[in-house]
Amino acid sequence: MQSQQRYRVVIIGSGFGGQCAAMRLQEQGISDIRILERRDYMGGTWCQNSYPGAAVDVQSPLYSISSEPYPWSQMFAEQDELQRYTNEVIDKHGLRDKTTLNANVKQVHWDNSAKQWLIETDAAGSFAAQILINASGPLSTPVIPNFPGRDTFKGKSFHTNGWDHSYDYTGKKVAIIGSGGSAAQIIPAIAGKVAELHVFQRSPHWVLPRPDRKFSPLQRKLLGIKLLYKALRWTIYWSLESRVIGFKYSKTLLNLLAGREALKLLKKQVPDPILRQKLTPDFTIGCKRVILSSTLYPALSQNNVTVHDKHDGISAINETGIATVKGQQVDVDLIVWSTGYDATDGVISYPVIGKDNKSLASAWNEYPRAYLGTTIPGFPNFFVVTGPNTGIGHTSAIFVIESQMKYITDSIRRLEASGKQAIEVRSDAEAAYTNMVHSEMEKTVWKSGGCTSWYQSKSGHVVAMFPGFSFTFRRLASRFKSKHHLLS
Numbered sequence: 227m228q229s230q231q232r233y234r235v236v237i238i239g240s241g242f243g244g245q246c247a248a249m250r251l252q253e254q255g256i257s258d259i260r261i262l263e264r265r266d267y268m269g270g271t272w273c274q275n276s277y278p279g280a281a282v283d284v285q286s287p288l289y290s291i292s293s294e295p296y297p298w299s300q301m302f303a304e305q306d307e308l309q310r311y312t313n314e315v316i317d318k319h320g321l322r323d324k325t326t327l328n329a330n331v332k333q334v335h336w337d338n339s340a341k342q343w344l345i346e347t348d349a350a351g352s353f354a355a356q357i358l359i360n361a362s363g364p365l366s367t368p369v370i371p372n373f374p375g376r377d378t379f380k381g382k383s384f385h386t387n388g389w390d391h392s393y394d395y396t397g398k399k400v401a402i403i404g405s406g407g408s409a410a411q412i413i414p415a416i417a418g419k420v421a422e423l424h425v426f427q428r429s430p431h432w433v434l435p436r437p438d439r440k441f442s443p444l445q446r447k448l449l450g451i452k453l454l455y456k457a458l459r460w461t462i463y464w465s466l467e468s469r470v471i472g473f474k475y476s477k478t479l480l481n482l483l484a485g486r487e488a489l490k491l492l493k494k495q496v497p498d499p500i501l502r503q504k505l506t507p508d509f510t511i512g513c514k515r516v517i518l519s520s521t522l523y524p525a526l527s528q529n530n531v532t533v534h535d536k537h538d539g540i541s542a543i544n545e546t547g548i549a550t551v552k553g554q555q556v557d558v559d560l561i562v563w564s565t566g567y568d569a570t571d572g573v574i575s576y577p578v579i580g581k582d583n584k585s586l587a588s589a590w591n592e593y594p595r596a597y598l599g600t601t602i603p604g605f606p607n608f609f610v611v612t613g614p615n616t617g618i619g620h621t622s623a624i625f626v627i628e629s630q631m632k633y634i635t636d637s638i639r640r641l642e643a644s645g646k647q648a649i650e651v652r653s654d655a656e657a658a659y660t661n662m663v664h665s666e667m668e669k670t671v672w673k674s675g676g677c678t679s680w681y682q683s684k685s686g687h688v689v690a691m692f693p694g695f696s697f698t699f700r701r702l703a704s705r706f707k708s709k710h711h712l713l714s
Contacts, residue, residue: 229351234258236345236355238331240321241270242312243361243611243627246291249319250631254638260353261321262345264330268316270363272308277389277408279415280305283436283518287455288462289622291315295455297446302438302518326350334358335579336606341647341714343607356647357638360574361611364690367575370563371403374542381547383561386412395560397421401548403540404564405431406680407515412564413531414521423531424556426540426548429677430504432488432511436518469620470695473512474670485511495523504535513675515619566680573613573689580605593687597656597710598703600630601637606648606714609634615663616699617681617690619672626692629700636706646713655710666693 234256237244240263248259267273272282282289286303290296296311303311316322329350334343343358368387370376384390386408400420402409405427417423441449448454472480488511496502505526507514526533534540534550542549547557573594578586581604589602596602599616600609609630616626641649664687667673672681672688681690692699 230344230354231260231351232354233260234355235260235357235359236343236353237261237359237361238345239263239270239361239363239611240268240316240325241272241361241363242291242624243363244270244359245312245315245319245321246624246627246631247359247361247611247634248321248324249291249293249315250635251638252319254635256638259324260355261325262329262331262347262350262353263325263327266327268322268325268327269309269312272305272312275387275389275408276305276309276391277386277412279411279413280408281411282308283407284466284622285462287449287458288466289624291624292459292628294318295449295452297449298441299446300438300440302436331576333577333579336581336608338581341606357607357609359609359611359634360578360613362575364567364573364612364617367567368563369565369567371565373540376543378545379543379547379561380545381559381561383563385563385565387567393560395420398559399547399557400424400560400562401426401556401558402562402564404428404566406564406566407517408566409562409564410517410519410522412562414519414525417525417528417531421530422558423528424534424548424558425526425531426534427504428536428539429509429514430507430535431514431517432485432507433491433517433519433522434484434488435491436520438520463621463625466621467695467697469512473620473672474666474694477510477671480510480512480671484516488516492523496527498527501527501533504533507677509677510671510675512619512671513677514679514681574610578605578608580608593683593685594689595656595660597651597659598630598633598699599692600633600703601651601656603651603653603656606650607641608650609637614689615660615692617692618696619681619691621696625696626699629696629703632700633703633706637711640706640708640711641713644713648714650712650714652710652712655707663693664688667691669693 237247240261244261251259281302281304285301286298294315330348332346332348334345337344343355345353368385382393396419398420399422401424403426538550538552540548541551549555584604594614596613599613611630618626637649667688670693672691681688683689
């Protein structure tokens with residue numbers, strides 16, 4: 227039996243959130259750190275999602291750690307380059323030596339007498355830590371809808387999150403279930419290689435052109451100069467930040483700027499009026515994540531591609547394929563589940579037990595909520611990276627992660643200075659913050675745009691997104707308020 231392993235800080239997850247946490251803690255002089263990674267490799271999203279066409283949808287000079295510039299080969303980096311970048315960051319900061327792989331967390335429990343977290347894993351033993359940081363990420367728990375007969379299919383099937391590269395789909399009949407961001411990248415990548423491609427969409431998404439470009443050798447060299455890299459980052463940042471004006475304050479402006487461009491692209495790239503109707507959303511642009519693609523519509527217009535909308539959707543899955551609600555049988559060799567993640571109600575996939583044996587599941591019974599999307603009353607020394615209402619639909623998620631790091635490290639510094647052992651947010655401070663967030667959310671397109679999206683929890687609350695400018699979140703996270711916290 228393995229003995230309990232003790233650390234000052236345990237970080238769950240080794241993606242960008244876990245990397246940023248470990249880096250910032252080391253800068254603060256805290257080296258007694260352990261990262262727990264449930265897979266047999268490090269890196270998170272961009273080492274995990276390797277499906278055909280995988281690429282980032284935010285400009286790479288901004289979608290990168292602020293202290294780690296990189297000579298990107300193109301504006302929107304593809305998965306293999308993002309994976310290289312991720313691994314270079316991990317190696318540069320010595321994070322492999324601080325990581326335990328194959329450490330799937332079963333449960334964490336707060337020991338109030340010892341003022342520490344007890345962490346149980348499936349195969350890596352048990353751990354104890356004064357401070358626990360969950361950085362497992364909101365896009366880490368894949369969802370596969372339980373259609374009737376799902377398990378009877380005798381062909382090949384997998385989620386985009388776990389693409390099976392040993393399977394050759396060339397010349398095969400393929401169904402993609404889902405039409406969001408991952409599907410929009412996969413469809414153009416495989417449409418020309420398969421015999422038939424059936425796309426089952428619950429509802430269409432708005433699509434805007436992808437303003438990608440390759441960087442020349444000289445431009446890549448210039449990206450290695452920190453001052454120029456920083457200037458480019460902030461230029462991109464402010465150009466993207468202006469979108470919030472439309473998302474929150476002016477639907478007229480949103481439709482004028484983005485909606486008109488999206489309709490123009492649809493009309494230009496989809497000549498077939500029947501298909502164009504299937505691909506025309508009935509909600510305000512921005513209500514769901516806007517897809518950036520200059521190749522999706524041409525792929526969907528190919529002769530071997532069929533788009534099935536809600537009127538021709540899935541009734542059941544059987545041994546040979548999919549039965550539609552119209553009674554049609556669609557036989558396929560491969561089903562690709564591009565059905566997303568449990569990014570709201572299932573943002574933390576393992577049980578968390580806090581003070582007085584209160585579970586996080588019961589605290590979040592109505593909907594997930596947290597002060598600054600990071601801390602929860604009754605759960606001392608526990609911090610959630612990319613927690614409730616920290617999502618950003620218009621800019622880099624890493625900008626928000628780094629903002630959270632400022633709050634987390636400030637909290638740890640206050641705890642050290644106090645001579646106490648635990649810090650937690652006051653329930654009234656969390657309630658006031660959460661009420662503010664959902665009051666502001668009423669003004670946004672995510673709440674009133676007329677769609678149902680993964681941004682919403684089962685309760686109908688928009689839990690995934692922050693209702694405003696990302697610099698507003700950074701300002702809030704940068705101003706630590708002692709009166710909002712309890713020390714013990």
